[in-house]
Amino acid sequence: MEYFRSGLKSVFGGTSFWKPTDGTRNERLVSRVSTSTLLEDRRDACRALKALSKKYRLEVGAQGMDVLRQVLELDRNDPDIVGYCLDTLCNVTSKEIFEEEGENDINMKVNVGEQFTEMFLKNSENITLVLSFLEEYDFRVRWPAVKLLTSLIDSKPKEIQDIILVSPMGVSKLMDLLLENREVIRNSALILLINLTKSNANIQKIVAFENAFDRLFDIIKEEGGTDGGIVVEDCLLLMLNLLKNNTSNINFFKEGSYIQKLAPMFILPPNLEEIGWSPQKISNFHCLLELIRTLVSPNNPVQIITACQKTMRNTDLLEALCNILMASGVPADILTETINTVGEVIRGNLTNQEYFANVLAPSNPPRPAIVVLLMSMVNEKQPFTLRCAVLYCFECFLFKNEIGQELVIQTLLPSNAGNTTLTTGQLLCSGLFSNDYLSNWFSAVALSHCLIENPAQKEQLLRVLLATNLGAQPHTSKLQAKLGILMLLANWMAYCPPAVKIFLNVPGAMAFLTAQTSASEYDNNEELLQGLCAFVMGLCVAFNDNSVPNYSKENLSQLIEKRVTTETYSKKLGEMSRHEVYAKAAKQPQIRAKHSSELLLEFEFCKLFKVLEGVIIQALGIQRDLSNGISELSLSERENALLLQYKELIREQDKKLQELQKISTISRRKIKN
Template sequence: MDLLADSREVIRNDGVLLLQQLTKSNAAIQKIVAFENAFERLLDIITEEGNSDGGIVVEDCLLLLQNLLKNNNSNQNFFKEGSYIQRMKPWFEVGDDNCGWSAQKVTNLHLMLQLVRVLVSPTNPPGATSSCQKAMFHCGLLQQLCTILMATGVPTINTVSEVIRGCQTNQDYFASVNAPSNPPRPAIVVLLMSMVNERQPFVLRCAVLYCFQCFLYKNQKGQGEIVSTLLPSTIDATGNSVSAGQLLCGGLFSTDSLSNWCAAVALAHALQENATLKEQLLRVQLATSIGNPPVSLLQQCTNILSQGSKVQTRVGLLMLLCTWLSNCSIAVTHFLHNPANVPFLTGQIAENLGEEEQLVQGLCALLLGISIYYNDNSLENYRKEKLKQLIEKRIGRENFIEKLGFISKHELYSRAAQKPQPSFSSPDHMMFDHEFTKLVKELEGVISKAIYKSSEEDKKEEEVKKTLEQHDNIVTHYKKVIREQDQELEELKQRVNTLTSQNEQLRATVTQQVSQIQQHKDQYNLLKVQLGKDSQHHNSHGDTFQMNGIQTEVSKLKEELEEWKKKHELLQGQLKEKDSVIEKLVSTVSAELDPAANSWFQFFLCFPKELEMLRSQIQLQSAEISKLQMENQKLQVIVRVNKLFLLSMGTKSSRVAFLQLSNEVKALSEEKESLKQHLDSSSSTVAILQDEKSKLQREVAESKKEQDDLLVLLADQDQKISALKIKLKDLGVPVEDEDDTESGDQGDEDEDGDEEDQD
């Protein structure tokens, strides 16, 4: 793995060749190489070498990728989850002109197509194939393949076939693809033209048949579109365009046996597991020749069958009839209604023909067995019991079972049962279809049992079958009801979402309109109040009156503002006086505190009252300013309304005068704002004073506490002195009071001197 990242191309290329040999038929090594980032490195090498334009190195890398992915589900899942499918899209950007392609480019492109088929092979697990198909659609790989579908031929057709097989999304996209023709036609129609054209190569016709089968596989919508092109009500009356149904009918009744077989198998796939379309196809009428009445498609098939055409043609028609009649009692009734059909079948089965005819005999026995097993006994002459008696008399039960077994024992049957893609070495070997082999395997056993059952067992089985059919019908009915209810529910959900969004939009519109109406009402009321009863007659005198009113209000506002200025100046003077008082108070606080400063303490206690008075005055001033501000706002509203009125109704001179007054009002508003800022500064000064007051209060409280402590200490000292005096007296020492001590200090000193001498 390290060799893949080597900078030397020779070493890298030899590493690719070595890994090719190591990964052949070895799942363990394949997983190791894949999880060692081989996909990333190999895709990088392919891109570096030029994708499909690269040389032999690209081919070697593609072969190694095939070894890693083929029949290895874990590596395929890792490749898909690693988003490597998206990196395959540039491989097929090659254009439509393939004339100048080299042999190496063709080889590279074919290997790239094979790599795509490895990821979507029908032999892979259904879930893995489906996820890869969806990834190819979403990344645009399918679209890219459809653009080169006509230019690159068989390999691309087979690749597209398996990319769309069983995937409804991819099948719907393929149905919408148009071929690059003039006039543009659906790609399906153009491909069917090649299939029923005997001049086209055999491999191309087989590839187109496989593509058509994959398009119809588990695609009831596509089946209905094909069958609808055959119904009388939908056939193009002008005949300008050729439909798929017309091409299939033309191939079914042409002189080319291979076209007969391909058209019969393609039409059988349009009816596969779809009882409704089987009943609708009974309505198809064909014009055989001029002057003769039209015959049904079913009758025409049996007519050609009885004419003894080639074996390949008869095998194709018998497979179509068996598919058509199986699980469709109405189609069986129509088939038995033709009196020539049952004798023809019994005659074919009873004869001892050659080895080539044994396959036709087996298919005739299968068709007759289907006519018995799915018979609803609506025709008296061809009831189940009578058909069994006819087989017993004309053929014999053992002989009938033996002829029925010729089908599954045939070599071509076993080869067709292996894989869905038709692969035949020559047109002569083109006998069985893969889906038809599943039908034979399903019906061979039940038909053999039905031949040996008695009438009573048939009745019991018929009752059980009716019960099951009733049950199936009930289930189908309820499924249909549930499906319809789901569709209705989905439609109602969409309608609810739409109505909800519309309701929200309408609510928003109504809210907006209500607000606009309210604004208009407010403007109308203001105009009505301002203009008075004479607002209906708008003239020059009314404009003059309106201007006079505005001037009066402006002058009033000026007077009020002048009064406010005076009050503010008075307030500033009071604040200055208080500032001087505070300064004196601070100087007093800085002086030494003593217990005798009671007068200062009383003054300090009176200071908060003065501060509160000052605050109340400021609050009154603030209330007056707020009142003036509200009046100013009202006046501004009146001015705006009058401005709207004057601008809409007044003259040019009145508008100029009004604008001048508006400028004056604006100047007054600015002056008011400056006064408000002064008031805010005054409020901040008051806050500072309050902080200083609280500081002084704290200092006074602290000094008072210290004085109280000193008083307590003095009281304790007095008590100690008194106790000592009492002890001295008890000892006989004469103790004098403080007053005596002060008056006779000299006498005491003499006595003390005598005592010292005595000592």
Template sequence: MNYIWEVVGRHPTGQQPTGAETIQKLCDRVASSTLLEDRRDAVRALKSLSKKYRMEVGTMAMDHLVRILQTDRADTETLGYALDTLYNIICSDEEEEPEENQQKQEDDLGAQFTEKFIQEPDNITLLLTLLEEFDFHVRWPGVKLLTALLKSQCAPVQGIILVSPMGVSRLMDLLADSREVIRNDGLLLLQQLTKGNTAIQKIVAFENAFERLLEIITEEGSSDGGIVVEDCLLLLLNLLKNNSSNQNFFKEGSYIQKMKPWFEVGDDNSGWSAQKVTNLHLMLQLVRVMVSPVNSPGATASCQKAMFQCDLLQQLCTILMATGVPADILTETINTVSEVIRGSEVNQDYFASVNAPSNPPRPAIVVLLMSMVNERQPFVLRCAVLYCFQCFLYKNHKGQGEIVATLLPSTIDANSISAGQLLCGGLFSADSLSNWCAAVALAHALQDNLTQKEQLLRVQLATSLGKPPVSLLQQCTNILSQGLLKRPQW
């Protein structure tokens, strides 16, 4: 701290000056010094005080710091000190976790200084211009400062950047920076920039973001990569979710095909790190974004077709039937496959043909239904299987017929477990969740299908030895009338 006293001098009374007095003297020095070295030393001293005296530095020095950014453009060292100081007063970056009340005060203070900074939109434009400076000591603190401003006051800062000439393009250049720390912090900046702003999302996409992000994901090891892969995936989700224009651009650019290697997880599924689980979960979410039921039917059908043609669906089904896959990844894979096949005849037919690698092989549908009616399986997994079954039967009269046929006597194979047997077992199980899942599943086998409704009336059940069989409908009625079905306790 000695250099601070050398810059500001000693107190007239010989006592050590207060923090506010010191900061005021430093501000005067910044404003009045004609020598660059004096201004640089004063800004450096303000930086060293900006964490301890955040309020005082923000209140007294902000305008002087902005003026430094405008007038001392040729001196990258001074620029770097000024940007670091502005970052410290905008964003509390304490190493120790503050208490809740203190954190709120820090956030309120940051919002107050952000509002003051962006009252003059030219300040953001100036910051965007400085980001073109290649010097590390200017570009890196500039990236961090702009990210902090977006976190504090997202919509207003987005609005200024959107109308700034080449504003978004300048920020996209960060992804091409050869210095990883700047590229990685550029990803965080773009995440904030694209939140909830469709116009900016479109500009970022057309600035070749998809190509660059997929390249980074590959370079970093795909699902086996680290936090950088996660950041790329979060940015991709920002760009694609609820943005039909970007989704179409992603599909037309053949980027769906480039997603397939993400899901080649290999035969050894024992080493699933927490980061790999997170990465793969986000990758599955990206697939679901492209085939979401809320998208337009034509767009969803087109993406479903592309996923089948490039073997992405096949790859997902391989994960579905693999051993050692973590439960949350298995659940999300089931949900993803569900939406890839929903309403797509070709994809539904393929899914019906998938067999689990067991001995003897069993249809994937049967294996999944076994989990659905197994009360030891997690609730979310059982619900995912039900959703998958629903999507398999959605507008699929052929599939509905095949499921109902497994309930009819002429098609029952005593040596194998069928979908019909599992559904009937679940329907009359002592487990109330199995009752509900099986009933809903059977309802989807009948939906909008008069033929299968008539077929189901033919289904006969053997209730006990020595007694004649009763129809499925009669057995359901008997149980309901006896009040034996319990309300599910979820």
């Protein structure tokens, strides 16, 4: 008891927080527990302490915690007294503020429950002792033991995880609770395991290999699948904990044929419009979709993603997801997340991408699902999050898909076929030149993804009349529309001298870029526009074949040096990668924007900028006269790179020579002395 009292003094600065009368009453009860020889007396005293433990938590905890722990060891064969002790400890260590405590209690100022939890955990054997009571089937023992562990892990998750990890059969005892036929214990065990498995890969692996997935699928089935209650959601949340950022468990999940068990959950009943979606069904579906995305997340190793994508196709899970896309009566948030999920199931997988390209919407006449989705993207009346999801799905469809990129560009090219059906190209063009600045941005970014790592389509796109319009000053005053068009231009001209040539021939194009790059004032993210203009100017130098006499590499370099100045240009270009918007966009392929004003840069452009910023700086290096009268900028890229290598070698050799000279000088001085 003195141990806990001394601990409380260090935390609260003394023990004057309870009234003497209350302290005396609790002390008498604690004394009865520790000194009575009759089990009945000890049991009655423990029952009384439990009754007081909410209202007089501080007193009961300070005076009785050590005694209660002793009772758990000495009287463990009596279910009643063990239950009273566990319940009392649960109340004492709870983070919750009880109504009985009153508004002026010390717990309102300092969370007493957390302090008692900390004291209880100082001896790890206490947790081992509580875990041992999970083996008891008696409800009076097992139920309060589960509640106490849940309370403790809620306050100190990391500490409990560390103790349970080294406790013999600790995880196994918890997993056995999922087989409980008493739902209150089983359901509480689910919550306990959800908290236990957060951010701990080792515990996640143990739980997974303790047959967790089979047990969770059994519970989901018992509870009615996606139509079930919150218990189904808890099961899915626990699965998510086991799989997120855990490639070992994802591999185990895939090889254990658990993806096959997920597939039927996505099949919608034919009368869904009549039945409707309950709030709980929506929550369950969100968890299911997040589970699928966890398996095929772009952050996973490529081989795992590919294997999961293949399984999802072979088990008709991809088909079920596409059916949800085209179904009527699906809530907007579920539809949005399904679009994102389909995107990641097909991303970079040519077979899945081809399947998606052939999905038809049940319209009259039938239209490709891609066309229907793009119609939503360029429609300003559609929800913002839905439009973002469609763009991401379209980007995933084009990712490493040269065939898909070509099909989209083909719909933009002049044709004599007289085809009157609406195409992806027509939709992107309509969005690009609409009066809705968000449609401008979405369409420009979507079109740029048709060109990524595809030089052939960059040149094909030059055949489209669209090119002359793109090269001119953006037709809108909205910053986002300008950024979208400039990112499209950057993707188009990178590694494509013919595109640079066409752009340089557009009247006023360079004047616009020069004016923006040399501007000295900006606000509301205008620095991004100026940095992007500087980047596009740099591409015009780096990928210039000198076929436009007035805008050769040398002429453009001089233009930048005289009109912008090299210092200003470097500053504007450098500000791009240092901007918080750039850092956010470069994190992940999916656009994570809560508001339309956040749509500025996108992932693939940031990748391109990172690769080419150095190339541009090198191409625009400050001119230095060389011994033979030529300048660095008049050299080819290959010659320039070779020259830089030689310079670096000379610097290293010069540095070594200076070090040797210093050593030689020091040696001579020592010899003289």
